[in-house]
Amino acid sequence: MFDNFKRFFAIAGLSTLLAACQIIPHGDTGPATTPVPETKPSESTLPQDESRHRVALLVPLSGNNAGVGQSIANATTMALLDTNAGNLRITTYDTAKGAKSAADRAITDGNRLILGPLLADNVPAVLAAAAPADIPLISFSNDASVASSDVFVMGHIPEQSVTRTVDYAMSQGSKRFAVLTPRGEYGRRAAKALEEAVAARGGQMVATQSYDRGNSLIISAAKKLTAQGGFDTVLIADGARLSAIGASALKEAGDTLPHILGTELWSGEASIANAEALRGAWFSAVPDARYRRFVDSYESRFGQQPYRIATLGYDSVLLTLRVAREWQPGQAFPTSRLMARDGFIGLDGVFRFGRDGVGERAMEVRQIGNGTVSVVAPAPERFTN
Known part of the structure; x- marks a missing residue:
């Protein structure tokens, strides 16, 4: 057949x-x-x-x-x-x-x-x-x-990517979260998804900073976020280039290095694998x-x-x-x-x-390495409930 x-x-x-x-x-x-x-x-x-x-x-x-x-x-x-x-x-x-x-x-x-x-x-x-x-x-x-x-x-749906990544991050020890988002609808959606996912899983939202998209502006926002402190994990809801700039600023300004999370925007961006500031970062996307x-x-x-x-x-x-x-x-x-x-x-x-018409996707979690992007948590192959 x-x-x-x-x-x-x-x-x-x-x-x-x-x-x-x-x-x-x-x-x-x-x-x-x-x-x-x-x-x-x-x-x-x-x-x-x-x-x-x-x-x-x-x-x-x-x-x-x-x-x-x-x-x-x-x-x-x-x-x-x-x-x-x-x-x-x-x-x-x-x-x-x-x-x-x-x-x-x-x-x-x-x-x-x-x-x-x-x-x-x-x-x-x-x-x-x-x-x-x-x-x-x-x-x-x-x-x-x-x-x-x-x-x-x-x-x-971006919110599902954020939720999947938060699940994985918390399984690896993340507890206190912050978010760095561009102003606009996408940034608002990502920040809300993070807050809801963290609250539902017993974590803590510590700090939020938004910015108008641009190299110097994301650096400034990252420094303000670091000044607030108290977090161990930061979601940067932007593409590969600006996310790498923001992550670099976070790591330069802080005494401790926060774990970096991304969104499905990183999927398919070849440059992400070579972004030194994003090594070890996690994000989720469809397989x-x-x-x-x-x-x-x-x-x-x-x-x-x-x-x-x-x-x-x-x-x-x-x-x-x-x-x-x-x-x-x-x-x-x-x-x-x-x-x-x-x-x-x-x-x-x-x-x-679902009965509300929203499509639910099975997503995998990927990790940025030294010139590589690897799958650390495969997407489920079927729905079990």
């Missing part, structure tokens, strides 16, 4: 991934001939498919986020071809030209499921069109605040092993590297195929199947949705 999958991936382990998704491909067992998702729908309402489920992909294909949207669209194409998914028809709609109009057109065209949108700001407009038609959204956003019984948030294989395959097909978020496009197709086993063509999408407690597995590891 999985000969077609192995033909593309030719990589150890991916047939296991697809088997774990319980995908049952439809159509013949010869070379995959599924057409790529249409970049625009037909001028009039598309005909109903008797044997294929109509699914809309809503992503930006123009404007500032066009590259990200196209990368996600390319990944959905790969997933269709790799699984020989003859039971799905995916049509892509450009949200950059208006999220509401894209959703209206998708619904008029007969789609019964929406993959997207990418941006949390677009969710209300898309939902306004989709909810009356009983069409759920599987959004690529990482903003849990837009999740609901009709909106399933599939993105990698990367399958992503590296995905990148190789993506490059061979499209001649460029994908955006990291492109895996969500691929995994959304795997997810749809899993649920499609109990989805009759022309009928409403069986939304309740998205909340299976055993979850789903994709390129980014296992995940599942």
